Structures are given as C-alpha cells and as structure tokens.
Amino acid sequence: MINPRLSCCKECADALALVKEIDCKLYELSLDAYNNIIFALNLKMNQQAVLDLLNYKRILLYKSRNENYACNYSVNMIASKIKKYIVGCRMNCLCDNLEKTTTTTSTTIIPTTTTTSTLITTTTTSTTLITTTTTTTTISLACDATAANSGVGIVSVPISLASTGGTVIISVYSAIVPDKFEIVHNGIKKATSGMTVVNAGPFDNVYGTPPGNAIPPSDASVASIDQFITPNKGAIPNRNATFLAETGITGITAPVDQQLIWWTYTPSDFIVSPQVLIKITGVTATGSSWLITRKCSATTTTTTTT
Numbered sequence: 001m002i003n004p005r006l007s008c009c010k011e012c013a014d015a016l017a018l019v020k021e022i023d024c025k026l027y028e029l030s031l032d033a034y035n036n037i038i039f040a041l042n043l044k045m046n047q048q049a050v051l052d053l054l055n056y057k058r059i060l061l062y063k064s065r066n067e068n069y070a071c072n073y074s075v076n077m078i079a080s081k082i083k084k085y086i087v088g089c090r091m092n093c094l095c096d097n098l099e100k101t102t103t104t105t106s107t108t109i110i111p112t113t114t115t116t117s118t119l120i121t122t123t124t125t126s127t128t129l130i131t132t133t134t135t136t137t138t139i140s141l142a143c144d145a146t147a148a149n150s151g152v153g154i155v156s157v158p159i160s161l162a163s164t165g166g167t168v169i170i171s172v173y174s175a176i177v178p179d180k181f182e183i184v185h186n187g188i189k190k191a192t193s194g195m196t197v198v199n200a201g202p203f204d205n206v207y208g209t210p211p212g213n214a215i216p217p218s219d220a221s222v223a224s225i226d227q228f229i230t231p232n233k234g235a236i237p238n239r240n241a242t243f244l245a246e247t248g249i250t251g252i253t254a255p256v257d258q259q260l261i262w263w264t265y266t267p268s269d270f271i272v273s274p275q276v277l278i279k280i281t282g283v284t285a286t287g288s289s290w291l292i293t294r295k296c297s298a299t300t301t302t303t304t305t306t
Helices: 015-038 047-065 075-086 092-097 240-247 267-272
Strands: 106-108 146-151 154-160 166-174 179-185 188-192 258-265 275-281 288-295
Touching (some): 015 047, 015 075, 015 146, 047 075, 047 288, 146 154, 166 179, 179 258, 179 288, 188 258
Parallel strands (some): 106 154
Antiparallel strands (some): 146 288, 154 275, 166 258, 166 288, 179 188, 179 275
16 A cells, blocks of 8 residues: 655644644534534534544644654654645635634533634634624534534533433543543533543532633643543543443444443423533643544434524
8 A cells, every 4th residue: 555655845844833734624624513513414524534633633742742752653754644634624724814812711612692612712802713792503413423622621512302301422532631521411410521430420520610610721630530531541441331231222332542421311301401511621731632422322312403
C-alpha cells in the first residue's frame, strides 16, 4: 500500500499549526452534525475521522511539549495522515477569522435568550457563527447522531424523551484531556462517567454543577476526581456487561476507549420534563476533545422537538 507523503509543506513541521487545522476540521464536522440534526438530513457522519483527528491532536500536543515523545514518528509523518482528512476544509477561511478571546462560561448547542455559542466555543464576549438573543430552539440529538467538540468549558446537548418512557443511551469518548459526562433531567443528575464509579454515581459536584458551574482550571485539578475520564488514568471501562445486565437491551456496546452512560425513565419522568441534557465538563487551561454518540435499541422511541 502506498503511504501519502508531503513535500514543500513548511507548516507541516509545526505541531501547533497542525493542531489548529485539526480544530478547524472538527469545527466543520460539528457544524455538519448540527445541520444533520436540525434538518433531519439522515446523513452518515464520518465518526472514524473524528476519532482519528482527536487522537492525532493528542499526539501533536504531546510532541509540542516533549519532542522525544513518539520519537520514531516525525511531525511531518503525522501531518501526512492528518492532511487526508483536512484537505479541502471549507472552514479554513472562517476559522482564521474567529475571535479568540474567551471567558469561562457554559456552552450549549441550543440557541437561547442569552448569547451562547454552538458546539465549539464558550464565550460571553466573542461571537461565533451561530448565535441568537431572541429565539429559543430545542433540537434533540437523533439516534446514531454524533456530537463532537474541541474547546473548553461546559457543553449541554439536549435529547427529547418519549412520552411512553424508554432508555437514553450515550457512548462517550474523551481524548487525552479529562472530561466528565453526565445525564441531567430537570436539574437532577441521573448518570455519570467514571473510571471506577458506576453509571448511577456517586456524582462529582465540584465542577460543572449549578449554581456556580465551576470549570476545572487544569488537568491536575481533576486528577483525583474519578468522574473525569481519560486514557491517562488507565483503561476506560466500557460498561458493556453492566449495561446489558441492568437494562436487558442487546446489540448495544461501546467501542474500545469509549464508555456507555444511560438512564431508564418512565412516563412520569416525561411529565416532569420532556428532555434530558447530556452535560460535558472540560478543562479550561488545555481544552478538551470529546465525542458522544446516541445509541438506540430497536424498541427505543425517539422524539425530536424544534
């Protein structure tokens, strides 16, 4: 098999420049996923590209801090792998013009009456591509749909519930920077990620919890908080066996390096609130790269509200 090689690519030796290009492509893929949900396009997202780009970003960030990391592979060699994904990225001109000033506030993919951003950037002072101060729209993450992010802060992804009850199932992935994933219903935490903590908790209430919604300032600040998962802490348990034992739902598993979180709800829960939020809390200083995919069984009823 012929491996691609790059020539006359001066910027390819700059690890941080390549990280910027990866972030730009992830931003483009996130917008594609967002539009896929809004307009019910039912297009298949290249999830493998997202996972590969997140992994390459992790390697490049390591190499930018320690040139001896993965010393058998040069930045140019890694660039050859990356360029096949980011070539022709239509977002390059837009990414270059995005304002870079950020403050630590919560991000949501629901445009609300307060100025918030989409999947990628969390600010109260900068403006991204899709913002609003006048309308409120609820968009549910559809079955097999994926949401991805490369940034900092808190992101909330909504899922509409079925009036007859059901189970919300999410496969979560965190790259090198620790992230915490929670299912929240009517302000109450129902499920959490964890290195050893089980799906139903206990929960971390230090970060990403109202009313303060504090954001972790560094990787070290969450090193001892079990609910923040990362391969740096060891192998992330996928919980496949526990999920099957607790729900009886077959045919749904988390891939390697991913983990399942879930919540089984009743019609009474739907009456209390017809949607849940998948809440992801990332680290401020280094940013995070994560991916979530909604899993649905053959009997799962989905509802999309716009």
